[in-house]
Amino acid sequence: MxxxxxxxxxxxxxxxxxxxxxxxxxxxxxxxxxxxxxxxxxxxxxxGRRWDTARTRTRIADRAAAQSSADAAAARAARVAVPA
Ligand SMILES: [Zn+2]
Structure with a gap:
């Protein structure tokens, strides 16, 4: 089953x-x-173990990329917020 x-x-x-x-x-x-x-x-x-491992690696890489682009967006927002 x-x-x-x-x-x-x-x-x-x-x-x-x-x-x-x-x-x-x-x-x-x-x-x-x-x-x-x-x-x-x-x-x-x-x-399969190797299939799951490859998918997990991809998900971790995607999450890291999303986090770094979110960090970059936050940094840009912070720069805009600071008065010159
Ligand atoms: Zn179906």
């Missing part, structure tokens, strides 16, 4: 193994093609 979140209906669905249409092995992850009981479409779910 698998617990998936349908990207169409946004509901969590418990899926039987027989609904797994194919499993593809990639260097960084496994791709499971699952027939969705909620909407009937086939969704792809990727899983």
């Amino acid at each position: 698998l617990l998936i979140t349908c990207p169409v209906t946004r509901t969590d669905e418990l899926v039987a193994d027989r609904r797994i249409r194919s499993v593809t092995n990639h260097p960084t992850h496994l791709a499971l093609h699952v027939e969705c009981p909620a909407c009937g479409a086939v969704h792809v779910y990727r899983t």
Whole structure:
């Protein structure tokens, strides 16, 4: 059994193994093609330690970039606020 979140209906669905249409092995992850009981479409779910690590690294990098641009905006705002 698998617990998936349908990207169409946004509901969590418990899926039987027989609904797994194919499993593809990639260097960084496994791709499971699952027939969705909620909407009937086939969704792809990727899983694997290296896939999760890569995604976490990307999220951390995105967060750091967002924080530094927020810091830059705050610094610009502070400069504007200081009377010359
Ligand atoms: Zn679905």
